Amino acid sequence: MTGTDRRVQGTGRVEAFSDGVIAIIVTLLIFEVRLPEVPGGSNAAMWDAVAAVAPKFLGFTVSFFTVAIFWVNHHHFFSRITHTDWKLLWANNLLLFFLAIVPFTTAVLGDHLDSSVAAFLYALNLGLAAASFTLMGFYVFFVANLVPPAIPQAERRREWRRSWIGTLSYLAAAAAAFVWVPISLVVFAVIPLVFVVPNLLRGDEAEA
Numbered sequence: 001m002t003g004t005d006r007r008v009q010g011t012g013r014v015e016a017f018s019d020g021v022i023a024i025i026v027t028l029l030i031f032e033v034r035l036p037e038v039p040g041g042s043n044a045a046m047w048d049a050v051a052a053v054a055p056k057f058l059g060f061t062v063s064f065f066t067v068a069i070f071w072v073n074h075h076h077f078f079s080r081i082t083h084t085d086w087k088l089l090w091a092n093n094l095l096l097f098f099l100a101i102v103p104f105t106t107a108v109l110g111d112h113l114d115s116s117v118a119a120f121l122y123a124l125n126l127g128l129a130a131a132s133f134t135l136m137g138f139y140v141f142f143v144a145n146l147v148p149p150a151i152p153q154a155e156r157r158r159e160w161r162r163s164w165i166g167t168l169s170y171l172a173a174a175a176a177a178f179v180w181v182p183i184s185l186v187v188f189a190v191i192p193l194v195f196v197v198p199n200l201l202r203g204d205e206a207e208a
Contacts, residue, residue, distance in 0.1 A: 007083040007146075014092055015078050021096045022071045028103040029060050029067070032110060056110035063106040065192040066126060067099060073133065073195075081146045088146060091136040098129035119177035119184040126188075127170030134163040166191060 033056045035049045074095075081088075105118075105125040112118040140146045141156040173187035 007085045009083050011078045011081050011084055014084055014089060015075075018074060018078075018092060018096060019071075022067060022074075022099065025099055025102060026064055026067050029063050029106060032103065032107040033057050033060050055113045056107075059106045059110035059113075062188050062192065063102055065196070066188075067102060069192055069195050070095075070099060070129065070133070077133075077137065077140075080148070080151065081140060082148055083146050085144060085146070087139060088136070088144065091132065091139055095129060095132040095136060098125060098132055101125050102129070113185075114181055116177045116181055119181050120174050122188070123170050123174035123177060123184055127167055127174055130163070130166035130170055134160070134167050137163050165194070 033053060036052055038045045038049045102125060105122040109115075109118045109122045137160045141160055147156070169187055169191055173184040176183040176187070
């Protein structure tokens with residue numbers, strides 16, 4: 001067994017690193033939401049400025065809750081893992097890489113809300129992030145078996161299949177962007193609700 005194959009008990013370091021990165025990501029999201037110059041500072045001019053920045057604020061809101069869902073799922077996912085190895089660490093880094101791009105694609109979409117390319121890039125970004133989460137789940141549940149043996153295979157398969165919901169939905173939104181942009185925008189708004197609302201009503205954590 002080589003050094004790179006060795007397992008390390010616990011997930012504290014990877015969770016702490018991930019929490020820090022995600023905290024920075026959600027903070028960066030708001031940096032693109034700035035009021036334009038308001039000549040004279042009249043109430044009418046202020047309302048016009050607020051209206052002008054509304055698409056960016058809407059994009060921030062959707063992206064904030066989307067990234068928050070990834071974080072909740074990440075917390076739930078790692079709470080069941082007993083050991084880490086270098087492949088899991090890099091799979092996790094891949095997820096963080098795609099999440100780190102979200103502030104950029106959010107800014108692009110907020111500036112070009114009617115653009116097919118902007119909607120496509122945003123959807124593709126989130127689709128790749130969701131796909132990396134799905135890949136990480138496959139590795140943990142079925143390849144490396146980094147969860148307790150007491151978790152039955154049926155439960156592992158069920159949780160892994162659920163992780164495909166976001167992946168397929170965002171990839172569908174990416175394709176829909178070149179058909180009619182509003183379809184993609186609706187998908188972006190609905191996915192957080194699909195993940196959060198049913199689990200809140202049940203009193204459960206959102207699951208990937």
